[in-house]
Amino acid sequence: MKANVTDLEIEKQLLPLFDTTGNTYARRALTHLLLTLPDTQEGVYERQRLLKAFIDNGYIHTEITYSRQDFEEVLHSFTRINDQYYYYDSNHLIATAQLLWRRRYRHSMRSRLAQLALFMEGLQIYFEQIDPALFPSAFGERITALQQYLSMFHAKEVARRIRKDRFGVRDQLFLLDLLNRKIDEKTARKHWETFYEFEAWLSLAKGIVKRGFVFPEFTAAGVQMKDFYHPALQQPVKNDLDTTGTVMLLTGPNMSGKSTLLKAIGICVYLAHAGVGVPASYCRLPYFDSITVIINLSDDLKHGYSHFMMEVQHLKNVVQEAHGGKRCFAVFDELFRGTNVDDALDISQQTINGLNKFHGSFFVISTHLYQLQPLLRAVNAWYIDCILKDQVPQFLYRLRAGWSDLKIGRIIFEKEGLPALLQRT
Structure with missing residues (x-):
């Protein structure tokens, strides 16, 4: 689809009508959705079906709640997976010794990992209420993959121990092993992109309902x-x-x-x-x-x-x-x-x-x-x-x-x- 619509000022005048995203990347995804038109009429109807899935199943009344600062800190942890700061040996005993020995990093590492676990717990709880079968198949498959990815962190169990002040070396090494060996950067990026797009679609659907827009x-x-x-x-x-x-x-x-x-x-x-x-x-x-x-x-x-x-x-x-x-x-x-x-x-x-x-x-x-x-x-x-x-x-x-x-x-x-x-x- 070819569009010459600069004079409509899409980003300046229309984007704010729909934007309830919580981070810069989700806002970029929302901008991309508004600026990119499907190439076929069926592609347009596919988008309508996706938005209607959010609206008709009540997901527009749900909230993905997190602070922008927590998000940025967690995302920073994923972008530093290969840094020496995060690397620990695969042998549990050696890794334990490393964790205890690196006094300079120990407390900041514990704090970052706790922040990661609590953030992922929030996402896991939210996406557990989302039924992928209610969405068009391609998007539903991505939601299923995201749910499986979030479950890898066992975030609810780890977060429970954090709140009881029982966030010990075992939990920390479990999370570090995920970051170092179980989850590669490409996989992490793919699932973050699904999260951004989900939030962008959700924001778009909320804007449509709030303003009483109709599907043509x-x-x-x-x-x-x-x-x-x-x-x-x-x-x-x-x-x-x-x-x-x-x-x-x-x-x-x-x-x-x-x-x-x-x-x-x-x-x-x-x-x-x-x-x-x-x-x-x-x-x-x-x-x-x-x-x-x-x-x-x-x-x-x-x-x-x-x-x-x-x-x-x-x-x-x-x-x-x-x-x-x-x-x-x-x-x-x-x-x-x-x-x-x-x-x-x-x-x-x-x-x-x-x-x-x-x-x-x-x-x-x-x-x-x-x-x-x-x-x-x-x-x-x-x-x-x-x-x-x-x-x-x-x-x-x-x-x-x-x-x-x-x-x-x-x-x-x-x-x-x-x-x-x-x-x-």
């Missing part, structure tokens, strides 16, 4: 979204969209919320293809092969491209993909604003008519070119509602079918007192 369905054609909104807004206005058109043309005055609505649509489409719930009460849409969202476009000084040239290049890439048989979703905010009005009108008309031929794709284009209305009478037009009350614009942020002919640029210009300022001598 894929359909052959048409886009239907009810009560969709931009999830980063504190008090969002929710909108409905039901269209079978290939091109959606969006108009509305300045400051009416066109860019935010474009981002909201883009986020819903993106999260749907990530296998995640979307910010809406209902969502059906086609499965797309590529996703492109171009909103905050600027010049590319490095390659000598003007704003208009950048618009043309992004559009060209999308059209070439559509010609190659891909089902494309693309958003263009104020397409061709980088050129003069006459050229913009001409090539906008040509672009919209051309894009309309790619059935199965969906293109959303916003524009201030109201002159397009008589040229594109059959276009799938929508607008963001705004009204004037006593010459004061009131922004409703409601999506309506049809065209907007409201112009408030001069009203705002005059309201800010610019005419008077410009006339001063």
